[in-house]
Amino acid sequence: MDPPADPADEFRNWLELPRNVTASILLRLGAIEILTSAQRVCSPWRKLCKDPSMWRAVDICNTDNCWNNYELERMCHDAVDCSCGQLVDISVENFGTDKLLRHIADSSSQLKRLRHVHCNDISDEGFSGVAAKLPLLEELVISYCPLSKEALKAVGRYCPLLKSLKFNSRRYGKYEEEAFAIAENMSELRHLQLFGNMLTNDGLQASLDGCPHLESLDLRLCLNVTLAGDLGRRCAQQIKHLRLPGDSTDDREFIVWWKREFIVWWR
Known part of the structure; x- marks a missing residue:
């Protein structure tokens, strides 16, 4: 019979893990967990959490409503500072202000991907001023934020490398000006x-x-578009990946929010 196992052998000392493995584990926690919990566990973890390479991508989403907007803005501010200018990808959901956006832009000259969702305190003027500081921006997501053609014009003017734009609306009526602003200022778009x-x-x-140069076009729930005749044929020929107004929305990230607002409007 084998001798009983030493209890000490049954547990792995997390501090003995290779640094890159520990970093990979911590990154899976997310920015909020790192800032509020992980970096307080021990000195080695705190040192690793302060490494700018840990903050090249930041995603802060208040899905559980555990934090108020002030706390989220402060954490986002800290995360940007931790990146020491290396930030290339940031996502902010359910909070965000002109002031925070300015801090992101002032501290992140290498930023390539910016994603704002349900940020009601960001203005056209604020966003337009920030666009001039993001010349390397390649992907922009603006979903359910109160921005108009003015912000889109600024993005087209100051972000020549922009290849992907998601401009998802929660407003109703005919907003042809936004489509024309995109057409007139973003000729290099692929998506x-x-x-x-x-x-x-x-x-x-x-x-x-x-x-x-468009390769993909998503028109789901664009209820005023009728893809028939020559226009429909042109879309089919010009666009490799086309999502039609009536296509399924099951894979849409924030469809629950949109459906709730759409139902209120429809009634």
Whole structure:
């Protein structure tokens, strides 16, 4: 019979893990958990959590409503500072202000991906001023934020490398100006999502004319678009990956929010 196992052998000392393995584990926790918990566990973890390479991508989402907006903004501010200018990808959901956006832009000249969702305190003026500081931006997601054609024009003017835009609306009516702003200022786009936007065929036509390099186009729940005749054929020929107004939304990240607002409007 084998001798009883030493209890000490049954447990792995986490401090003995290779640094890259520990970093990989911590990154899976997310920015909020790192800032509020992980970096307080021990000195080695705290030192690792302060490494700028841990903060090249930051995703802060208040899905559980555990934090108020002030706390989230402070944590986002700290995460940006920890990156020491190495930040290339940031996602902010359910909070965000012009002041925070300015801090992100001032501290992150290498930023390539910016994603804002349900950030009601970001203005056209604030966003337009920030766009001028993000010349390397390649991907932009603006979902359910109160921004208009002015912000889109600024992005097109100051972000020449932009290849992907998701401009998803929660406003209702005809907002043809937004589609025309995209068409007139973002000729290098490869990917465009206008989920729930109320553009018409005229706006779609302008987008196809102004963005000749488009490879993917998402028009789901764009209820004023009718893809029939020549326009439908052109979309089928020009766009490799086309999502139609009536296509399924089951894979849409924030569809629950949109459906709730859509039902209120529809009634």
